[in-house]
Amino acid sequence: MLKNMEMNLWQEQSLAVLAVVLAMIYSSVFISSITNLMLDMKRFRDKRNQKITAFREYAARHGISATLSVRLTRYLEREHDNKMQEQTEMELQQALPEDLLKELFHEARSPILSAHGFFEYLCDKHRRVERDLCLRAVSEAHFMAHDRIFTEGDTCSSMYFVSTGDLSYMFSQRPDRQRGLKHLAGPAKLWKYVRSASSLNALEAGVRIARGDWSSEPVLWLTRWEHKGGLWANSDGSFFVIRADDFAKVLQDQKSALIDATIYARGFLQNLVTQGELLSDLAKPEENTQATNRFGFRRMGTKLFRFDGAVGPW
Numbered sequence: 001m002l003k004n005m006e007m008n009l010w011q012e013q014s015l016a017v018l019a020v021v022l023a024m025i026y027s028s029v030f031i032s033s034i035t036n037l038m039l040d041m042k043r044f045r046d047k048r049n050q051k052i053t054a055f056r057e058y059a060a061r062h063g064i065s066a067t068l069s070v071r072l073t074r075y076l077e078r079e080h081d082n083k084m085q086e087q088t089e090m091e092l093q094q095a096l097p098e099d100l101l102k103e104l105f106h107e108a109r110s111p112i113l114s115a116h117g118f119f120e121y122l123c124d125k126h127r128r129v130e131r132d133l134c135l136r137a138v139s140e141a142h143f144m145a146h147d148r149i150f151t152e153g154d155t156c157s158s159m160y161f162v163s164t165g166d167l168s169y170m171f172s173q174r175p176d177r178q179r180g181l182k183h184l185a186g187p188a189k190l191w192k193y194v195r196s197a198s199s200l201n202a203l204e205a206g207v208r209i210a211r212g213d214w215s216s217e218p219v220l221w222l223t224r225w226e227h228k229g230g231l232w233a234n235s236d237g238s239f240f241v242i243r244a245d246d247f248a249k250v251l252q253d254q255k256s257a258l259i260d261a262t263i264y265a266r267g268f269l270q271n272l273v274t275q276g277e278l279l280s281d282l283a284k285p286e287e288n289t290q291a292t293n294r295f296g297f298r299r300m301g302t303k304l305f306r307f308d309g310a311v312g313p314w
Contacts (some may be wrong), residue, residue, distance in 0.1 A: 115212035137246035165237015
């Protein structure tokens, strides 16, 4: 038996030697990559610790309060983690083919975006467009408790979907807010708005938004949008951010989806202009049964808008 297992031919012996050499090469490459990764992580940690140590020394010299020191330390730690995550995503994008990347980001981001009826519609009717959006127009951003996300009058460039954490939106009523909207009827654009005095009072008192809620949708449909209130973080968390410019580029490349988006925007604008409502970054706060059943949280509801044979938001 042992005799049969002996390699008598020189070809067999050469093949065995080659297999051993290749195994050693691959194992050394693997070990080297793991070692480099560990060294990179150590360098990141050392750099973070150096920043934190330098800040603590500065805070001690200048008598910075403990509360502010803790917040700033957490901020430095968060920025470090964010950079690590960005690096990981960049490595993924370099390593994976585009089709797999689209599927990856679709599964990671679509469950949150689909809380909004228009994006749910895109996912159902324009699957390729929705996957392009998840890859090319959506990114993740993190916030800490007490962070100011935006204040009234700030220029807006993105729409926000809350992924984790919760925030409060504050809406301040001013006399100049009572302006007519008919001069804005030309562009095929869309606003969310407050539909009643009770809704306005709720916004003035502060509206809590959490997982699956969204803010600042108007920026997707307007050439320019300024925030109509302030958004503040009550806890640590994260957003999925839809960049308006990239959103427009993706839609412009897909004519059928662009047509549906235009119909959606024009229909809502017409409704808005005829009612002459107050503008807001948020929709009317109310209970939405479908969202509650799906996510187990309370989100802002909207009235229904019949859209190309389907029922979507507004």
